Amino acid sequence: MGLRYPFSLAALAYDYKDLEPHIDEATMRIHHTKHHQAYIDNANKALEEAPELQVYTLEELLSNLSSLPESVRTRLQNNAGGHFNHTLFWLMMTPHASELPTGKLADAINADLGSFAAFKESFNKAAQTRFGSGWAWLCVNKDKKLVVTSSGNQDTPLAMGLFPILGLDVWEHAYYLKYQNKRMDYVTAWWSTINWPFVTELYEKSLRTSF
Ligand code: MN3
Numbered sequence: 001m002g003l004r005y006p007f008s009l010a011a012l013a014y015d016y017k018d019l020e021p022h023i024d025e026a027t028m029r030i031h032h033t034k035h036h037q038a039y040i041d042n043a044n045k046a047l048e049e050a051p052e053l054q055v056y057t058l059e060e061l062l063s064n065l066s067s068l069p070e071s072v073r074t075r076l077q078n079n080a081g082g083h084f085n086h087t088l089f090w091l092m093m094t095p096h097a098s099e100l101p102t103g104k105l106a107d108a109i110n111a112d113l114g115s116f117a118a119f120k121e122s123f124n125k126a127a128q129t130r131f132g133s134g135w136a137w138l139c140v141n142k143d144k145k146l147v148v149t150s151s152g153n154q155d156t157p158l159a160m161g162l163f164p165i166l167g168l169d170v171w172e173h174a175y176y177l178k179y180q181n182k183r184m185d186y187v188t189a190w191w192s193t194i195n196w197p198f199v200t201e202l203y204e205k206s207l208r209t210s211f
Pocket of ligand 1: 031174
């Protein structure tokens with residue numbers, strides 16, 4: 001992404017209502033304009049207090065959390081993390097979703113995770129068993145293999161040395177208005193919104209990138 005301070009909220013490539021019936025308009029609007037905006041504002045505030053860090057990209061900050069000054073470390077972990085995760089999340093969804101990945105990514109899912117069905121089962125389990133707030137992820141590891149994992153709060157796969165290519169927000173703010181306590185109904189619906197061409201692009205980028 002290469003985003004740097006001062007961060008700002010990018011418009012979505014689709015309207016808030018366009019992911020219906022899977023994700024409702026009110027949730028999308030509040031999630032984007034309130035929650036994502038708050039992460040951006042708080043990340044900017046933290047960086048105002050640490051101007052020497054303003055030169056770094058989001059990825060650089062989040063891949064090197066342990067070297068950040070303690071005065072801003074946790075705030076950047078949470079808020080720069082939130083900005084990174086949500087920026088990806090919006091791009092990973094589309095109103096014109098296809099059912100399945102194709103090409104290189106489909107081959108890698110079969111090779112590294114067994115099959116698309118096995119991948120889906122393992123991703124759903126990651127989403128279901130993430131206690132409290134967090135994310136489920138499909139990532140590429142340093143050996144360029146696909147792995148399914150999850151993270152708590154706004155922790156990013158970057159901090160685990162992983163390159164995220166698909167992520168699902170399982171914070172209650174992402175689904176509570178429409179699905180209340182039924183997190184797995186939201187997860188099931190979300191599969192119908194995935195922007196596979198974008199995910200495939202990220203996968204191909206991960207193969208060319210050292211991280
Ligand atoms: Mn969220």
